[in-house]
Amino acid sequence: MPSRGLIPINRPVMDDEEIRAVVRVLRSGILTSKSGSGTNVMQFEDAFARYVGARYAVAVNSGTAALHVSLLAAGVGRNDEVIVPSFTFVATAETVVLAGGTPVFVDIDPDTYCIDPNELEAAITTRTKAIVPVHLYGLTADMDSIMKVAKDHDITVIEDAAQAHGAEYKGRRAGNLGHMACFSFYGSKNMVTGEGGMVTTDNREFADTARSIRNHGESKAYQSNILGHNYRMPEMEAALGSVQLGKLPSFLEARSKNAAALSEALKANQEIQLPLEPEDYKHSWYVYTLRLKGSNAAKRDKVVRQIRERRVDCQVYYPKPVHLQPYYKAFSPVELKNTETAARQVFSLPVHPSLDEKDLDRIIHAVRKALE
Numbered sequence: 001m002p003s004r005g006l007i008p009i010n011r012p013v014m015d016d017e018e019i020r021a022v023v024r025v026l027r028s029g030i031l032t033s034k035s036g037s038g039t040n041v042m043q044f045e046d047a048f049a050r051y052v053g054a055r056y057a058v059a060v061n062s063g064t065a066a067l068h069v070s071l072l073a074a075g076v077g078r079n080d081e082v083i084v085p086s087f088t089f090v091a092t093a094e095t096v097v098l099a100g101g102t103p104v105f106v107d108i109d110p111d112t113y114c115i116d117p118n119e120l121e122a123a124i125t126t127r128t129k130a131i132v133p134v135h136l137y138g139l140t141a142d143m144d145s146i147m148k149v150a151k152d153h154d155i156t157v158i159e160d161a162a163q164a165h166g167a168e169y170k171g172r173r174a175g176n177l178g179h180m181a182c183f184s185f186y187g188s189k190n191m192v193t194g195e196g197g198m199v200t201t202d203n204r205e206f207a208d209t210a211r212s213i214r215n216h217g218e219s220k221a222y223q224s225n226i227l228g229h230n231y232r233m234p235e236m237e238a239a240l241g242s243v244q245l246g247k248l249p250s251f252l253e254a255r256s257k258n259a260a261a262l263s264e265a266l267k268a269n270q271e272i273q274l275p276l277e278p279e280d281y282k283h284s285w286y287v288y289t290l291r292l293k294g295s296n297a298a299k300r301d302k303v304v305r306q307i308r309e310r311r312v313d314c315q316v317y318y319p320k321p322v323h324l325q326p327y328y329k330a331f332s333p334v335e336l337k338n339t340e341t342a343a344r345q346v347f348s349l350p351v352h353p354s355l356d357e358k359d360l361d362r363i364i365h366a367v368r369k370a371l372e
């Protein structure tokens with residue numbers, strides 16, 4: 001019998017095309033775009049803006065940098081509050097603190113795992129500067145409801161679309177739903193550059209400020225008008241990103257097909273809640289997340305262990321909500337019921353494009369056995 005390797009939770013899909021693109025940059029000897037030399041970053045930005053349907057795209061060197069730059073461009077600083085979900089990767093809240101602001105955590109919708117728009121009004125104060133909805137697992141938040149509340153209170157909305165490349169909401173793509181949006185090209189994401197990120201926006205002023213912050217706050221060489229960073233994306237990564245962007249539609253199609261196969265096979269099981277893809281939404285299936293209904297953490301963890309014993313890389317996103325993590329406890333005296341329940345009950349399965357029929361069978365079998 002052939003040895004059966006671990007099916008990883010996510011895996012970048014690359015071939016000779018990516019290798020050639022990166023080697024071409026290396027041979028050119030032009031590794032950065034800073035002094036107007038390299039063109040790969042600009043080309044990647046143009047193609048990415050066109051893909052999401054936004055006017056501008058600003059490449060940076062991580063999704064975390066994209067969030068930090070966006071918050072700074074939105075004017076978030078001392079004494080400002082930013083509303084964020086707690087059921088997310090820590091970067092969503094971390095960058096608020098880095099910008100000098102205070103994260104205000106609100107609860108999620110238990111069906112979509114995204115921020116609950118009904119919780120926003122109660123969290124808004126005169127100090128609220130921005131809202132950062134996260135399109136968790138690749139499903140966009142309910143953006144119409146969020147944008148309406150934001151408009152009423154003159155608040156900037158920054159999408160955390162780090163898991164949502166190509167996700168759609170009412171016919172529009174993530175990255176074109178809020179005032180700004182942030183993407184990550186970290187090695188596990190739906191498209192990769194290794195490390196990398198992008199800010200997209202229709203707002204010229206936000207784009208110009210983001211570009212300047214990315215490069216030490218300079219307006220021209222050696223003239224810093226504002227406080228900045230070095231958040232520039234290298235040329236090699238941009239070359240890799242352009243190739244990956246061209247393949248993204250086929251990646252998403254494969255993810256969607258895999259998700260459909262998992263749902264079809266698991267839908268009869270009454271113990272689990274399948275991931276939702278509401279009408280008018282297109283999921284980007286970063287991971288395939290199930291909920292063990294009515295479970296506690298110990299029972300869920302046992303299911304996860306049993307699936308992993310069958311060499312399927314089952315993971316929990318996220319076992320500890322941000323507002324309960326040691327550093328962030330101080331920011332939030334609140335209890336977030338839906339968030340804390342979800343953190344005890346969810347587990348995620350691989351759904352990435354390189355799964356074949358056999359892998360899907362193995363995943364389904366592992367889940368069924370674990371739930372017996």
Ligand SMILES: *Cc1c(COP(=O)(O)O)cnc(C)c1O
Nearest residue numbers: 062063064089091162184185186
């Ligand atoms: C990956 C991720 C980030 C951070 O992106 P990096 O490129 O790793 O810095 C931020 N938010 C969410 C929801 C993510 O999944």
